[in-house]
Amino acid sequence: MAAFLAALSLPCTAFAGPEEDRLAFVSFFQSRFPDILFDEFANGIYAIDADSRAQWLEIEEFPPYEFAIEHGQSLWQKPFSNGSAYADCFKQPLAEVRAAYPAFDAGRAEVVTLEVAINDCRVANDETPFAYDASELIDLTAYLGYTARGKKIDVQIPADEPGALAAYEYGKRFYYSKRGQLNFACADCHVTSVGMRVRADRLSASLGHPTHFPVYRSKLGGMISLQQRFFGCVRDVRARPFELQSTEYRNLEFFLAYMSNGLTINGPGARK
């Protein structure tokens, strides 16, 4: 039996590409939670925690992120001083902007996230870029997330683009590496210990994390981006956090978004 298993796992370990990784990732969570439908993982912890789900559904009746969507919309529609607008940078239909990111940009040889693309558009139009924790920027992504509701996450790793695979591998390695004084990997909490209780929280699955950001956090009374969550979780294991939109976090986002391919975008979200 052991030899049989070893033989089975050998080709995987040697040649596992992104799609094999994704299928294994999805089936891990599906076998851990056999009663939960694939698409439900887009709801994060509320997919697996019945107690907090009722509370969350109540919150969603008067969504605390509504203001962020409206603010984002008015920012999106306001022309730059040169008369152009965001829509001149993003050529796809409005509802498809969000799902186009994160993407590997071959010309720049790096991962571009929605936040980076928005700032690029500003710079190209002689506007100052936003700080990556600026509420204007987060509200713009809230609006774009909202208009993209119902679209699928669809991260591409083109076979003829070795840089894209390298960025993916970097993010994958980051995700599975233990770091900080507490010596934890992301996967230790959001894979191995998924569903378990940590102080007041239950640990959500990483599958589905990228679908619902940005998120309104009642604890903080404001909206935060996906990478601000990365920042917080890295600090919580007592490692020095990386800058928002650093290569580390962009590659991590690229990997995690790829793992969530096929899930439905449902941002912005609301969390404790």
Add this chain to the structure above:
Amino acid sequence: MAPAHASNIAMTIVIALLAAPVLAEDIGARLAEAEDLRQKAAEAGYEWLETAALLEQAREEAEKGSLDNAIALIEKARLQAEAALTQAEREAEAWRSRVVR
């Protein structure tokens, strides 16, 4: 008795005066060593949360002349940076064992 006592005090002062500059230099070297290790850990992407702040506190204590406090803080920072570098070395391969297959 009294003269001996006085000379003891004098001796102590002489030792302190002699030792102080040596210690200050020593602290400079220890700080530089710990700072170098911290930077190596940061370059590896494995710096721990507190290490830089510990070194900053150590500098402040040294400036105030609290050399013992400074040395204790530097030592703590150095151990953290070393542990972070060990972690980086171990994780260069160890992460693979955690990949969901």
